[in-house]
Amino acid sequence: MNRTEQKRTAPAKRAAKATKKAAAKKVDAAALRLEQFVSAYLVHFNGARAAREAGFSPGSARQKASELLARPDVQERVQIAHAAFLARNEATKDMVLARMLAKATADPRALTELHRGCCRYCWGKGFRYQFTPQEDRERREQHAGENKVRRAEKKPPLPYNEEGGVGYNPRTDPNPRCPECFGDGKERVVFKDTRDLPPDAALLFEGVEVTQHGLKIRITSPTDALLNVGKHLGMFAQKVKHAGGDEGDAPVEVGVVMIPAKAAGGDGDG
DSSP: OOOOHHHHHHHHHHHHHHHHHHHHHHHHHHHHHHHHHHHHHHHHHHHHHHHHHHHOGGGGGGHHHHHHHSSSHHHHHHHHHHHHHHHHHHHHHHHHHHHHHHHHHOOOTTTTEEEEOOOTTTTTTTOOOOOOOHHHHHHHHHHHHHHHHHHHOOOOOOOOTTTTTTTTTTTTTOOOTOTTTTTOEEEEEEOOHHHGGHHHTTTTTEEEETTEEEEEEEEEOHHHHHHHHHHHTSHHHHHOSSEEEEEEOOOOEEEEEEHHHHHHHSOOOO
């Protein structure tokens, strides 16, 4: 080829080279985006969210995720990457499973119990209302103040009404002959000191909140934890919807134990 022909074909060659380079760059960008999609998907298994995080248009993210996850090559990449992840994190997986199992088999009674003790009338004199020592002292002080006023007004003092006397203890068993509670007693919620909880029971404890109605104690459901263990072991058939669903995690059910404000401060009974 002479110099004239070389000059004539040079622009075409440069254009072809530029086109090839642009195509290669486009392929690299698409491959990178696909890698980003697979990586994001393996974190939370939410296709639409993974598509958005990989740079696809938010408006078409769900559709794009559905298309990608339907491709055999993408499915293979996901399976290979997931298998590699599990191999790298075998110790972590075992630790999580052990923690889930401990939570599933923990006894909630290690955190909170429902006790039945005597009511105020069970052991009072003549089955009348019984007081604690502190309550009796406060009543006697109030009675003395009232009598002081009466004496100042030239009125005779009134005798102190002991009612059922002193000695009420809510931990005492109910009196089966009590005419007020009929031997059923009165229930009270007892929450254990979290500093002394056994390790498995401590996993159930989700925190405590002070409200105007008393203490709100949150406890994870052992049943939910047991279901999670069963799912992990493949005991239940599951249908996983890869591409659909809105972003966000499903709510976690927790138990709530309410201790009334008056009972939360002690064992007193109104």
